[in-house]
Amino acid sequence: MRIACFAxxxxxxxxxxxxxxxxxxxSARPFGYFVGDLIHARVDVSSPANATLSRASLPxxxxxxxxxxxxxxxxxxxxxxxxxxxxxxxxxxxxYVALDVREIEIPGFDLTLLTAAGAETVKxxxxxxxxxxxxxxxxxxxEEATDYMRPDGSAAFVDEATPRHFAIGAGAxxxxxxxxxxxxxxWPPFQMRKARVFSALANEFSAQRIASGGVDFGALTQSVxxxxxxxxxxTLLSADLPAFLLRRPEFAPLRDDFERFFxxxxxxxxxxxxxxxxxxxxxxxxFVSALARLERSG
Amino acid sequence: MTPLAIRAARLRxxxxxxxxxxxxxxxxxxxxxxxxxxxxxxxxxxxxxxxNDAIEALRQGRDIAVDANAGPESLLAHIGFLAKxxxxxxxxxxxxxxxxxxxxxxHARGHYLLANALLRKAFDLIERTxxxxxxxxxxxAKREYRRALQLAPDYWDAKFNLDxxxxxxxxxxxxxxxxxxxxxxxxxxxxxxxxxxxxxxx
Numbered sequence: 001m002r003i004a005c006f007a008x009x010x011x012x013x014x015x016x017x018x019x020x021x022x023x024x025x026x027s028a029r030p031f032g033y034f035v036g037d038l039i040h041a042r043v044d045v046s047s048p049a050n051a052t053l054s055r056a057s058l059p060x061x062x063x064x065x066x067x068x069x070x071x072x073x074x075x076x077x078x079x080x081x082x083x084x085x086x087x088x089x090x091x092x093x094x095x096y097v098a099l100d101v102r103e104i105e106i107p108g109f110d111l112t113l114l115t116a117a118g119a120e121t122v123k124x125x126x127x128x129x130x131x132x133x134x135x136x137x138x139x140x141x142x143e144e145a146t147d148y149m150r151p152d153g154s155a156a157f158v159d160e161a162t163p164r165h166f167a168i169g170a171g172a173x174x175x176x177x178x179x180x181x182x183x184x185x186x187w188p189p190f191q192m193r194k195a196r197v198f199s200a201l202a203n204e205f206s207a208q209r210i211a212s213g214g215v216d217f218g219a220l221t222q223s224v225x226x227x228x229x230x231x232x233x234x235t236l237l238s239a240d241l242p243a244f245l246l247r248r249p250e251f252a253p254l255r256d257d258f259e260r261f262f263x264x265x266x267x268x269x270x271x272x273x274x275x276x277x278x279x280x281x282x283x284x285x286x287f288v289s290a291l292a293r294l295e296r297s298g
Numbered sequence: 299m300t301p302l303a304i305r306a307a308r309l310r311x312x313x314x315x316x317x318x319x320x321x322x323x324x325x326x327x328x329x330x331x332x333x334x335x336x337x338x339x340x341x342x343x344x345x346x347x348x349x350n351d352a353i354e355a356l357r358q359g360r361d362i363a364v365d366a367n368a369g370p371e372s373l374l375a376h377i378g379f380l381a382k383x384x385x386x387x388x389x390x391x392x393x394x395x396x397x398x399x400x401x402x403x404x405h406a407r408g409h410y411l412l413a414n415a416l417l418r419k420a421f422d423l424i425e426r427t428x429x430x431x432x433x434x435x436x437x438x439a440k441r442e443y444r445r446a447l448q449l450a451p452d453y454w455d456a457k458f459n460l461d462x463x464x465x466x467x468x469x470x471x472x473x474x475x476x477x478x479x480x481x482x483x484x485x486x487x488x489x490x491x492x493x494x495x496x497x498x499x500x
Contacts, residue, residue: 035464036447036457069448093451095444097464134461145421148462150455152378152414155357156404158346158371167339174332181325296322 020048020083021113023124031130033094038071041106043088043124046080047113053077053086054119057112064107067096086111096131103128184296195298197227198291205285217281221265224288231295238262250298257287345369366392370400377408381415389415406450413442413456417463424466436467 024044033039045053061070072091079085096104108126112119142148186196186203201223228236232244245252352362353375364376373396380389389412396408416439423432443460446453
């Protein structure tokens, strides 16, 4: 805080209240304030340990006079050498327009200390700071009266860069996330991923269904066989199923569906019937999408 | 393995399983959220560009209707436009609207622009030797500069122009300052006067 570099200490011990009550006023600098400048002051009131400062007696922020505002009052309580120290940080604002360098008075105020013996009034004395003019008394002659004024200033523009950068960042991140989703779901160009054989197959099915309105059960069964072979690394027959499920435990919940698929496939290709009643194309598509889902959580 | 370690391992296993199950859906959700965030930023950007176009047009002196609910920068640009044309009452209404939104810095600039308009009006009246009519305008300008400085104590242009205005009309306090917080800043305790038309010296 700026108060830390205080250069001036005004002392005002109050002999009236016998022991221990002392008031110190310190300000960052006692000179060189222009109109509108903030004047920071710190008032330290040391009191006996059993005394408390009545907060109601603190000065109120607001206009003190036509040319001085009290903006801010902060009270901190500390202790120093066994005595209580009430530290009052005051911020004034000077509105006195000086024509020459002169001192203005910062008015004093009364504080109330509550002790065992009753309330005591502590007077914080008035003190002075030097104010300075901003302009010379007789400025150079200007053509227009308004030339003596500072101009209106430049326009304030809305910040465009932040939303633009944010949009670019979010767009890049969304693109990256989309690539990750595509890779996870084996969307092109990731349809050849070995770890997503069934996802790619499921995508192919839905594309076929949209394109031709239906799928050929025989072709479908064959492509499921090819996919299973790829996932297994070698041709997968119904006899190899237990070993395959041991190696790929994530597919174990679908053991019954695997068995029904092998049975239906056998019936389709070896018994000469067109399709089985209990394992139709629809169910086969569901089987493949279940495989795809489990594959993604593998 | 202690029971605690077993429990921790089981918990870890369950967490891993849950992560695997939801990973795929979370990825889709993340992608959608990012797309929405991008769309929202694009809308913001578009609005900023439109507002800046309007501000630029106002700066170049074209009157563009600005809604009282518009952004603080647009309000400020409109105040600047009105102040330049000396439309004090409309500018004051916009300053009041500006005080409801935006940062203290922009509020200060709004009050400063209004004060400049008031002071220019006062100069205009003084040049036409209507000194009595100029007096209230100077006092209003001083009040607005003071407000601007209360909002932004480091506003040097406002300090300078407050100096200019204060030299036109000096405040003469008719009281002795004695003790601080008992004193009111009652305007009735001040009397103000213009010393006469300044001969080239505001």
